[in-house]
Amino acid sequence: MTGVSMSASVSVLPEIVRITFRQLLGRRRTLLLLLLAALPVLLAVIFRLAGEIDVHSYTRRVFDTVSMTIVLPLAAVLFGTGAFGAETDEGTILYLLAKPVPRWIIVAAKALAAAMLTVALTVASVFLAGVVELLPAGADGLSATEAQVGAMIVGSLCYVALFVPLSLFTRRALVIGIGYTLVWEGALSNLLPGIANLSIRQYALGAADAFFQLHTDPARLSPMTAFTLAAVLVVAAFALATWRLMRFELPGGTD
Amino acid sequence: MTVEMLPTPNVTPDAAPAIELVGAARWYGNVVAVNDVSFSLGAGVTGLLGPNGAGKTTLLHMLAGFLAPSAGTVQVLGRSPHRDPSLYRQIGLVPERESVYPFLTGFEYVRFNARLQGMKNADLAARAAIARVGLEDAADRAIGTYSKGMRQRAKVAGALVHDPQVLLLDEPFNGMDPRQRLAMMDLLGEMAVAGRTILFSSHILEEVERIGTEILVMVAGRLAASGDFRAIRALMTDRPHTITIHSSDNRKLATTLMAEPAVFAVALQERALSVQTAHLSAFRRIIATASRTAGVRLIEVVPADESLESVFDYLVRR
Numbered sequence: 398m399t400g401v402s403m404s405a406s407v408s409v410l411p412e413i414v415r416i417t418f419r420q421l422l423g424r425r426r427t428l429l430l431l432l433l434a435a436l437p438v439l440l441a442v443i444f445r446l447a448g449e450i451d452v453h454s455y456t457r458r459v460f461d462t463v464s465m466t467i468v469l470p471l472a473a474v475l476f477g478t479g480a481f482g483a484e485t486d487e488g489t490i491l492y493l494l495a496k497p498v499p500r501w502i503i504v505a506a507k508a509l510a511a512a513m514l515t516v517a518l519t520v521a522s523v524f525l526a527g528v529v530e531l532l533p534a535g536a537d538g539l540s541a542t543e544a545q546v547g548a549m550i551v552g553s554l555c556y557v558a559l560f561v562p563l564s565l566f567t568r569r570a571l572v573i574g575i576g577y578t579l580v581w582e583g584a585l586s587n588l589l590p591g592i593a594n595l596s597i598r599q600y601a602l603g604a605a606d607a608f609f610q611l612h613t614d615p616a617r618l619s620p621m622t623a624f625t626l627a628a629v630l631v632v633a634a635f636a637l638a639t640w641r642l643m644r645f646e647l648p649g650g651t652d
Numbered sequence: 653m654t655v656e657m658l659p660t661p662n663v664t665p666d667a668a669p670a671i672e673l674v675g676a677a678r679w680y681g682n683v684v685a686v687n688d689v690s691f692s693l694g695a696g697v698t699g700l701l702g703p704n705g706a707g708k709t710t711l712l713h714m715l716a717g718f719l720a721p722s723a724g725t726v727q728v729l730g731r732s733p734h735r736d737p738s739l740y741r742q743i744g745l746v747p748e749r750e751s752v753y754p755f756l757t758g759f760e761y762v763r764f765n766a767r768l769q770g771m772k773n774a775d776l777a778a779r780a781a782i783a784r785v786g787l788e789d790a791a792d793r794a795i796g797t798y799s800k801g802m803r804q805r806a807k808v809a810g811a812l813v814h815d816p817q818v819l820l821l822d823e824p825f826n827g828m829d830p831r832q833r834l835a836m837m838d839l840l841g842e843m844a845v846a847g848r849t850i851l852f853s854s855h856i857l858e859e860v861e862r863i864g865t866e867i868l869v870m871v872a873g874r875l876a877a878s879g880d881f882r883a884i885r886a887l888m889t890d891r892p893h894t895i896t897i898h899s900s901d902n903r904k905l906a907t908t909l910m911a912e913p914a915v916f917a918v919a920l921q922e923r924a925l926s927v928q929t930a931h932l933s934a935f936r937r938i939i940a941t942a943s944r945t946a947g948v949r950l951i952e953v954v955p956a957d958e959s960l961e962s963v964f965d966y967l968v969r970r
Contacts, residue, residue, distance in 0.1 A: 412767050412768060487749075489752065491745065492753075498768055647713050647719055
């Protein structure tokens with residue numbers, strides 16, 4: 398950049414992160430996601446009151462079906478597609494782009510804001526649920542909680558990495574993102590073992606196995622493979638989003 | 653279609669122009685938004701005029717680097733603005749869309765712009781820019797509570813906070829009341845005197861009158877006229893005007909009006925009278941006298957062709 402040092406460029410990153418937080422934390426969206434994140438905690442309380450303390454059973458019935466299948470993808474798709482979606486829908490993206498800021502900084506700031514919010518929400522959800530239901534199970538319960546937190550972190554980063562560039566390619570990113578999480582991640586990745594290498598859900602479960610084997614069977618991907626594929630996805634998605642933003646053009650028209 | 657009636661405005665003979673377009677065109681599939689436009693601008697205020705759909709916004713977006721020309725070249729400060737973010741250090745942009753982050757206060761919004769420009773004294777610069785647009789009283793209120801005119805001023809403050817060499821404004825006077833409009837025109841005039849190059853679009857001819865400087869007129873994607881505002885305004889004033897009159901006795905009034913030199917065509921319609929004149933202001937005086945002379949009561953006098961489209965079309969036909 399002409400006359401602008403790298404450190405000066407990076408110093409604008411927190412500014413964009415802050416403004417993205419405020420965009421993403423609209424009242425309705427926040428309320429919806431808080432209610433969603435509270436669901437596993439509520440179920441954990443019910444399990445606890447019923448006197449059922451079994452790590453694998455809880456993992457299968459609450460963590461798999463609610464936290465991994467609903468809370469994580471939905472939080473990631475709302476925050477991930479909203480990071481740029483709000484700017485492009487409202488036209489405020491021009492205020493960001495008409496600045497001497499490298500495009501990769503803008504992408505990094507937007508993705509960071511969306512990832513931080515997704516991680517905070519999903520980790521808080523599984524951690525609180527774990528405190529209620531799993532910690533009384535002793536050492537296994539503690540390890541299972543750690544594994545679930547790990548899965549949420551890896552899953553959040555990967556999902557957000559996928560949805561941020563998606564919102565730069567289409568205005569229907571939210572619908573496509575929800576469809577993807579329900580069909581591909583929710584159904585197909587469970588039914589078809591062959592697509593484990595292309596499933597963020599499997600990356601998250603594989604990473605969780607580094608802490609504790611959450612299921613009676615080991616995850617389909619080893620922790621090393623899961624971490625590697627997750628890292629490749631994040632880097633590739635970041636590069637794609639930057640490439641797209643560098644080529645951003647305003648929609649056509651006659652005026 | 654005739655193009656270029658007057659000298660190209662603001663060409664600085666000694667220095668390289670701040671803005672230069674050579675045969676610039678932009679099309680979307682079969683739709684041509686901007687067609688073979690060439691001009692160059694130096695320091696000063698230039699109005700980019702034209703009816704809605706003329707291609708003004710497309711032209712400004714090309715200058716702002718958000719659209720690549722399909723043909724020709726677009727240069728700002730000697731460089732192509734397309735995919736060159738570093739050039740934004742010297743460009744300020746006020747887009748047409750009203751949307752500004754509604755949750756930020758005016759001050760926070762302008763400071764955000766200053767910080768993204770890498771300014772060290774962002775707070776100070778933001779306060780100064782807000783003062784320049786006269787928004788001090790509302791600076792600490794959320795932009796979501798602003799009127800349209802206040803939002804426009806906040807956008808302008810955000811665009812000039814880094815004191816850019818080139819300022820591009822798309823319909824900046826939209827939503828401003830007459831007092832705010834005059835203040836904004838004075839501000840742009842001051843910046844021009846300080847050597848800045850300012851290009852603003854408008855579909856309202858009178859908006860440029862106070863600035864009284866150079867204009868570019870676009871019609872249907874083409875540059876229909878360029879040059880001094882007053883000369884072009886005179887061309888528009890001299891064009892034939894059609895006026896529709898409703899009176900108590902149209903036939904009698906027509907007979908009286910036909911004797912007036914300023915009136916060169918009169919046509920009786922079913923319930924109205926259609927009159928053509930070259931001098932609208934003179935006709936306003938004539939019609940009052942003629943109606944008294946003829947003893948006819950005027951019910952309605954309406955200019956029939958005063959839409960901007962007809963004004964600009966006339967320029968193109970010449």
